[in-house]
Structure formats: structure tokens, C-alpha cells
Amino acid sequence: MSDTFEHLSSAKDAQKMIRYAHEEHIETVWDRLAAQEPQCGYCALGLSCRNCAMGPCRVDPFGDGPQRGVCGADADVIVARNLARSIAAGASAHSDHGRDILETLYQTATGETSAYKITDVDKLKRLAAEFGVEAEGKEPAELAREVAWEMMEEFGMRKEELTFAARAPKPRRELWEKLGIMPRGIDRENVEVLHRTHMGVDNDYVNILLHAVRTSLSDGWGGSMVATEVSDVLFGTPAPINSKANLGVLKADHVNIALHGHNPMLSDVMVRAAQDPALQDLARSKGAAGINLVGLCCTGNELQMRIGLPMAGNHLIQELVIMTGALEAMLVDYQCIMPSVVDVAKCFHTEIISTFDKARFTGATHIPFDPKRGIEIGQQIVRRAIENFPNRGPRVVIPDEPVDMMAGFSVEAIVGALGGTPKPLVDAIAAGHIRGAVGVVGCNNPKIKHDYGHTTLTRRLIENDILVVVTGCAAVADGKAGLMTPAAAEMAGPGLKAVCQALGIPPVLHMGSCVDNTRILVLAAALADYLGVDISALPLAGAAPEWYSEKAVSIGTYVVASGIYTVLGVQPAIFGSPNVVNLLAGGLNDVVGAAFAVEPDPEKAAVLIRRHIEGKRKGLGLPFVEPDTIVMPE
Amino acid sequence: MKTVFVNPERCVGCMQCQVACAVEHSQSKNLYQAVFEVPKPRPRIYVAPGLYLNTSFPNKCRHCDPAPCMEVCPTGAITRNADLDIVVIDGNKCITCAMCAMVCPFDVIRYYESATVKLDKTVAVKCDHCIDRQRQGKVPACVEVCKVNALVFGDPNEIAKSAAGRLAKLVSVATGAIHPELPRLPATFEAWRKWGEESGKVNER
Incomplete structure (x- = not known):
């Protein structure tokens, strides 16, 4: 194994913390993936069925063994x-x-x-x-x-x-x-x-x-x-706001509390509870300079979009953030919270606090959230974190300085930045200054080098004058990579750069959490309505370069069914059926006007998307580059 | 001498060894591409069910010495690799007479088209003990993929020695005399297997 851990993550803060985990023998998601490999081929191909007790069944993909389950399903x-x-x-x-x-x-x-x-x-x-x-x-x-x-x-x-x-x-x-x-x-x-x-x-x-x-x-x-x-x-509906990202948002001299999960209800209350003067005094009395709340995953996105809460990281950072030794509490709500956080926390003083009765973690402290007593519960949790501050160990490792990023691009904010109408964006697309727009969304998956898929694809797209909108873990990855400040317009192609500079916006717009992919749908519908066409006619695409979750399968499907071509970086479990593959990767075009593609290399995914966008431009009678002339990298 | 040693009591019948074997003997060596290849890559290990449900045995070439298949092959297509002690078939010399299959004590020689054979016909195909992988210092693909240690790779004497030790400990556990906490097969696993036996017996009534 390489000493630098560059093969596991493209993010510097993550590389340092993975090395630390390795040295300290703290098990992480990457270790567990290695222990699981090679993973079951039947399951990976979607060919195992355990829906009933005549089974479990599996179909032999090579044709010799059973071709049907006990019930006869092929x-x-x-x-x-x-x-x-x-x-x-x-x-x-x-x-x-x-x-x-x-x-x-x-x-x-x-x-x-x-x-x-x-x-x-x-x-x-x-x-x-x-x-x-x-x-x-x-x-x-x-x-x-x-x-x-x-x-x-x-x-x-x-x-x-x-x-x-x-x-x-x-x-x-x-x-x-x-x-x-x-x-x-x-x-x-x-x-x-x-x-x-x-x-x-x-x-x-x-x-x-x-x-x-x-x-x-x-x-x-x-x-x-x-x-x-x-x-x-x-x-509140998000509006553009400055924020910071990566593990450097933790402050060594503060009580640090990470807000992790997806539902912003309790976290919103936590922000106010942390401002309580009595609790601030309590923190100082324990020797801390103050209380520092940071976000993780989509709960983090929800708060970053609305109040600019600093973002500690995305999905694969959740274990690493605990290893900083600087985290007094990790407040979790639900979705994408690895059960392993409780085990990692055992090596440190960090208290994992679960808050939803439907999402409990063995070994965590459970403080059930009740909106009817929201503020009291928020204060109770902040107090626990403060009282945990003196238990912090001597070794605090904060691996990097935070990077500036901008968040808050709701549809209302984007249309507002455009002067109240989508016309300037449509005009820029029509003239070819902006070739099209792409939603880069979805999770992290340890099967893909952490953040590499998101940031590489995003870079290639903006270099080629394609506006990128991001949500979820992709937003965090691009933010940490410095792609989401107005100054990042310098990294964009000349057309997109000029538009971003005129409007003072980044070339990569943060549209929120993973439920906020709906903002992208609303924006796409607004552009289609403005032009009087269906969404499938527009030079748009979606990409989920590092997806892992069942939620991402649903998102990818509704995006395609809404008429937007989508490139996945990770194989869905469908390759056991050539018929299903052919339908999803081709036949759907004739049904809903869009289809899926699978491409793990973000360099190649960028070319697939650029070809698609130029094809759509051609279809709309806009200036276009012949798609096939865009060279696919080896 | 190293071999793929089977612990049948541990086999859960997932057949992953079959999939891994077919992929290893494909042209692409990649699962997602292998399923679309022509000719179709074939496994050389066969998981067959045991007497009762929830029991199974992964059957493959045992690389016998002397090897009956090698003795009867009229064209010299079957030879023994001296370094690694592996019985290998050169498909390009095979005349598809099926003599080897007839004398094989384990019935693990089959006839398929092979990507490595120039002629457009079926030839004898069997386990090559992943000779390419072994030369790279890797264990056979079926062993690597087996997550329950039903397949292990090593010197049979060494494996038998450790297995014998395990058996002695299990006996101790059974008598309850020494360390009742010593590991057995997991209780849920034993219950799963027990159900197979019991349901089989019910069906025999």
C-alpha cells in the first residue's frame, strides 16, 4: 500500500487522515471494502433474489447453471x-x-x-x-x-x-x-x-x-x-452565501460539534442553541474559546446553503473527522451515517448522539428529537458537548486549512442573479458562450477514489464552457477543490468565465442537499418552458460519478425519466440482464427521451457528456460542434 | 505440493468460486465484460448440492498423480507442469475424444469452445490451478473469492495439521470439559445447516 494514500482520495485532508488511521490501526471504510473484496458476483450483477423462501436463488450469468429462480423468474x-x-x-x-x-x-x-x-x-x-x-x-x-x-x-x-x-x-x-x-x-x-x-x-x-x-x-x-x-x-430559501470547507473548519481551541445526516430540523435548532450566551459562558469556563458547529454530508449542505455553516466533509469523511481528536460530539439524524462512526468514536472522546427514534446506533447516546421541545433538546446536546471538552485527548490532528466556497444557489437565487428571468442564461446557451448545463450529484463510494470522480468531471466540464450545478457529496468535493468561488471562473472556458465574471458567480453552483436535486428539476423545467420545448430537448446532462446509495438510484431514474441523460460512475446491479441493460442504456431514449450511461473514468464521462450536449445543441438548431469529433481519451 | 483444499462443512453454496473462475478464464478478466464475451467464459469448478439442503461441495480437478486423464490422452494434450505440479490441457492438441472425461475420477472435465483455441470447436476444459495467477504469486481465483474458507490453498499436510488441531478443540468443546467458549461454527450457521438436514428428513418420510 502506498504511503501517501493518494490512491484512496484526491483530497489532501482525507489523505492525511487515512494515513493516520492506518498508523493507528483504526479501521475505516477502505479497510472494510478490502475485506469484502472480491464481492459476490451474483449480487453485483443483480442476479440473486431473496424475495421469497423458495429461494434464495441465483441465475448463472455464464449459462451453464440455473437460468431461472425456483418460481421461474429469469x-x-x-x-x-x-x-x-x-x-x-x-x-x-x-x-x-x-x-x-x-x-x-x-x-x-x-x-x-x-x-x-x-x-x-x-x-x-x-x-x-x-x-x-x-x-x-x-x-x-x-x-x-x-x-x-x-x-x-x-x-x-x-x-x-x-x-x-x-x-x-x-x-x-x-x-x-x-x-x-x-x-x-x-x-x-x-x-x-x-x-x-x-x-x-x-x-x-x-x-x-x-x-x-x-x-x-x-x-x-x-x-x-x-x-x-x-x-x-x-x-428560509437559500441565497448566495460565503462559507468554508474541509477538515480545517474544525477549530482546535473550540468545542466542535459536527451535524451529520440529512434532515435539518434539529441542526437548525442546534445553531441557535450554540449562540445561547449561558452556553457560550459555559464553554469558556471549560477552557474553550467558543462553540464551533460544522456540517457533514447533507445536513451540512442544508445549513451551508442557508447560513453558510462551515462544511467539514462528505460521506467518506465521517469516520476521519472523529480521528481529528477535536470533535466533542457528532450529532446524527438519518441516512448515510455509517454504523462504524460509533466504533471509531470509541478510540476518542467524541460522543455520537443519535436523535431520531427511527435511526438508532448501538453504542451511541440517544436523545430523541421532538420538534415540540426543539430548543431545549438543542441546548441539552450543546451542553453535553461542552462538558465533554475537558475529556479531549492530548493529540489533536487538524490536517489542513479550510478552503473558501460559495453556497446558496436555490432556483430563486439563480433567477435572481440573472435579473429575475432565465433569459440571460438561455441567451448565453443559445449564443454558445455556455454550451449547456450539467448536474454533478451523488455520493462518495470507496470503490472510486474519493472526490476524484466529482472534481475531475467538474473541471473538464467547466473548462469546456459547461455550467455545473452540484448537490450532495459532489458539492462538498468541488467546494474543497476550490471550484466554487467566483474566482474559480478563471478555471472555466472563456465563454463560461465571462458569464460568471459578469454575474459574480462561481462556475459551479451549489444547489443544496440530495433532496434538493428537485431544484435542478425545477430549473430545467423553467428553461424548457421558456423555450417552449420538453426538457429532453435541452443541452443538459446529469452525472453521479461516485454514487453508492439507493437514494442515488432513485435520483438517477427520476432525472432520466424527466428527460435528462445521466452518466453513472459506478455499475448498478443490472448487468446480469442484457435486456435490462439495453433498455436503460439505449431503449429508454425512445421512451422518455433520455437514457443512462456507465463510465467510471471521469475524463471519459466528460467527453460522453460533451458529445451529448453538442448533439442536443444540434437538435435545437443552435451553433454546435459535431459530437463525434470530440476525441475520447484513451 | 500445494493444492486447493476443500472444507465442505464450511461451504455455503454461494457459487462465487464458479463466477470468479469463469472471470479468471475470460479474455477480459473483468466480470462486467466477461458476461458479454464470445465464446462465453466457463467455470472449471462446480458447486454441487450435498445430500441435504444447505450442504454443498465445490468439485474441481484434483491434479491427480498419476493422472488418469493424462495416461489415456492419445494426443499428448494433457501434461504435468513440473514446477507447480499442475495437470494442464493444451486445447490446441485436443481431439475432443472424451477419453479423459471418461476416466476422470471426479467428473470435472467438460467440453467447451475456448478463446485460447484456434479451431472453431469444443475442447476439453478443466481447472488449471490458475497457473497464471500462481506465477504472479497469487492464490487461485476460487480460493481468493471464498469468504468462508471453504476453499483454502496450501500444502495438504499443513492444512490437515491445523484442521486436526481444530477438531481436537471442537471435541473438547463438545464434551464441555475444557473451554466451552472455544469457537465452533457460528450457532446461526449451524442452525441454518441443521434446518437443511431436518427438512430433508421430513421430506423423506
């Missing part, structure tokens, strides 16, 4: 069932997050919570109009209660079409209707996946996959969109 059906369940798990995670936020909006409106208020009343009114609630003459609380009540039915079965689906361009909605994949109810679609993939229900792989697509749409234009919109109402 490779196509098994792969389709597994993919559908994966999408349902991802869509359910996002949608349950949305439901939790929505419940809090309702409780806030009825005066039951102690910590929240209706922050963005304008957005609430716009939502009221969409949900058919009369806003005239109503106080924000009353309006919020009525909107929340109506929005709850998105999760139910009385609707034939999700309300937010109306945000999609008309030709896209008509296509969904025609295909029978218009999302109806969020919970309904997810439950129906589980029903259809039960043995002996849906035994046609195309039909299973069509419903899986509908389920993903119930996430993108449903559950995730509820999460984004209601979070904006409660916590």
Missing part, C-alpha cells in the same frame, strides 16, 4: 425486481424525510413547536396557489396549516396525479400520462413496488421497470420536492 425479471426495490428504498428515504419536515410545518402552524417559525411567507403563498389554498386574508400560521394539510395528501391515495408534477413541462406530463407512469401518491407508488415485486405479481420486466420509473418520479416530483419546498418555508 434474469430479466430478477434484475428488474431488484432494481425496482432499490428505487423504492431510495424514494422512500427521501419521501419519509419530506414527511418529517411536513409534519413539523403542520405542528409549527398549529403552535405546537417551540423552535420554528414560517420563515419564507412568499414561498408559502406560492405553494398555497399550487395546492389550491386561498391565501387572501390569512395569517402565515393559518395558511401554513392549510397548505400542510393539503400537502399531506400527496402521500395518500385520493389523487390521480401529484400536485408538483404540474411543474413539469406540458409535453413531459403528456408523455408520462401516455406511458402510464404519472406519479399518483408517494406512499402508493412505493408500496406498489413492494407488491409488484412479491413473487407472482408483476412478471414482466418492462412493466416492473415502468412502475419503478413512476416510483422514482414520486420521489423527484413528490417526496424530495416536499422536503425542499417545506424546508425553504421553515428555514
